[in-house]
Amino acid sequence: MKIFKKIFVVLEPQQQEQPALERAGYLAKATDASLHLFVCAYDTAIGIATFISGTHRKNIIRTVVDGNQVMVDRLAAPLREDGIEITTEVVWDRRPSEAIVNALNRTECDLLMKLTSVHSRVPEVMFNHVDWNILRYAHCPVLLVKSGQWDAIGQVLAAVNAAPGDTVHEDLNTLILETAQNLARGLDFEMHLVSAYPAPPVFVPIASGANHPINYRRKMLQMVQRNIGKLADTYQVTDNHIHLVEGPVDWVIPKISREIVAEFVVLGSVARQGVGGITLGNTAEHILDKLNCDVMVVKITEQPDP
Numbered sequence: 001m002k003i004f005k006k007i008f009v010v011l012e013p014q015q016q017e018q019p020a021l022e023r024a025g026y027l028a029k030a031t032d033a034s035l036h037l038f039v040c041a042y043d044t045a046i047g048i049a050t051f052i053s054g055t056h057r058k059n060i061i062r063t064v065v066d067g068n069q070v071m072v073d074r075l076a077a078p079l080r081e082d083g084i085e086i087t088t089e090v091v092w093d094r095r096p097s098e099a100i101v102n103a104l105n106r107t108e109c110d111l112l113m114k115l116t117s118v119h120s121r122v123p124e125v126m127f128n129h130v131d132w133n134i135l136r137y138a139h140c141p142v143l144l145v146k147s148g149q150w151d152a153i154g155q156v157l158a159a160v161n162a163a164p165g166d167t168v169h170e171d172l173n174t175l176i177l178e179t180a181q182n183l184a185r186g187l188d189f190e191m192h193l194v195s196a197y198p199a200p201p202v203f204v205p206i207a208s209g210a211n212h213p214i215n216y217r218r219k220m221l222q223m224v225q226r227n228i229g230k231l232a233d234t235y236q237v238t239d240n241h242i243h244l245v246e247g248p249v250d251w252v253i254p255k256i257s258r259e260i261v262a263e264f265v266v267l268g269s270v271a272r273q274g275v276g277g278i279t280l281g282n283t284a285e286h287i288l289d290k291l292n293c294d295v296m297v298v299k300i301t302e303q304p305d306p
Contacts, residue, residue, distance in 0.1 A: 003031045003182045008109035008140075010100055011039045011075070013068055018075060020115040020145045023294070025079050027113075031186040034085035036107050037076060040096040041068040061092050097133035104138060116144040135288075135297055136271070141179065143264065143296045154189040154263035156180050159253045159287070160231060162195040162224040162244070172268040172300045177235045179298050180266040192260055193232055194243040196252035197224045217246070250286040257293055264294035271301045 009024040021037070028035055041064050069090045076086045087107075093099035104112055116131050135142055158180035164170045177193075184191035200216040224244050232242050243260075245252040257265050267287060288295060 002033070003186050004033045004109075004111040006034045006036060006107065006109045006111075008036050008038060008104050008107060008112045010112070010114035010134075011037055011072065012115060013039055013041050013043075014071060018115070020113045021075060021079075023143070023145050023150070024113045025082075025084065026150065027187070028079070028084045029082060030188075033111075035076075035079065035087075036109055037072050037086060037088045038100065038103055039068045039072060039090045040093055040099045041065050041090055042092055042094050042096060065090050065092055097130045097137075100130070100134055101137045104140070110140050111143060112138050112140060113143045113145060116146060141296055141298045143294060145294050146292075150187075150263045151261075154187065155192055155260045156184045156187075156189045157192045157194055157253075157257050157260065157262040157265045158235075159194050159249075159265055159267050160228070162197055162227050168270055168300060172270060172298075173231065175298050175300060176266050176268040177231060179296065181235050183266070183296075189263065190241065191235070191237055192241040192243060192256070192262070193228065193235075193237045194245070194253055194256045195224060195228050196245055196247055196249040197221070199246050221246075250290055253287050254290040254292070257291055262293050264296055265291055266296045266298065269297055269299050271299045 004027070007024050007028060009021055011018055011021060024035055027033065043064055069088070072088045072090060076088060080086055089103060089107075091099055091103070100112075100114075112134065114131070114134060131144060135144075158176050160173045160176055161169050164173055180191055183189065197220055200220075221244070228242060228244060231237075232239075243256045245256065247255075253265065253267075256262075288297075
């Protein structure tokens with residue numbers, strides 16, 4: 001099943017363990033995708049050493065680049081033997097996020113995969129400056145990987161908006177669910193659907209009748225069940241895989257992902273363009289910091305008002 005044609009894999013310079021490549025190899029075999037392996041081999045210790053002469057500096061940089069190329073070729077060899085088509089690229093650039101995005105645009109890949117770090121004292125994934133820039137500027141879905149293995153029968157969690165309110169967010173729901181469904185089928189994983197909905201307002205005086213908090217909560221749940229039920233029917237999500245929880249989105253989604261031990265969560269974000277440049281939605285940024293599993297982010301770009 002061909003979900004992605006070509007996967008862009010960011011490798012860590014001079015590291016033996018490459019979890020992003022392990023995931024990418026697994027995904028490529030399951031979905032018949034090719035891989036482009038990329039390394040930004042910049043070394044700050046060399047880059048800032050202005051006392052090194054020009055020719056000597058070039059030779060050192062060439063040695064570092066060549067050494068990383070040897071590593072990439074060694075990592076690619078067993079995957080090529082498995083029949084996966086692979087191209088490689090090693091660059092020297094002091095702006096890794098810019099180098100990654102530029103290379104991504106050149107290679108016409110339709111998925112980017114990269115390792116992200118996990119803080120030693122807490123289970124949450126800690127996204128660094130490069131991760132955030134990639135999420136903001138990559139034109140394709142991004143799958144950020146942490147260490148560990150996917151289970152043979154894994155769980156894909158699709159996080160959707162139960163009351164999108166406009167066509168942009170309706171389209172984003174569709175993109176999230178189509179992506180999650182295709183991945184679940186391609187990887188033979190189980191698909192789950194999660195949506196958070198708000199509690200009754202606290203500071204608004206509510207007396208009785210339809211506006212009473214109990215009635216508000218019941219009617220809200222009915223609306224959410226109705227909307228999510230339609231999506232679940234369309235994308236064939238079974239009842240026991242639907243998770244509707246009252247509470248903040250950035251609490252509900254991490255909670256459910258931990259409960260079902262999700263291999264990864266598929267999130268959506270509306271990228272907004274304007275004076276400040278492209279940014280992810282605030283909700284997506286808050287959720288990303290609290291998840292302890294792999295995260296795939298798909299985006300729809302909302303054009304600014306004229």
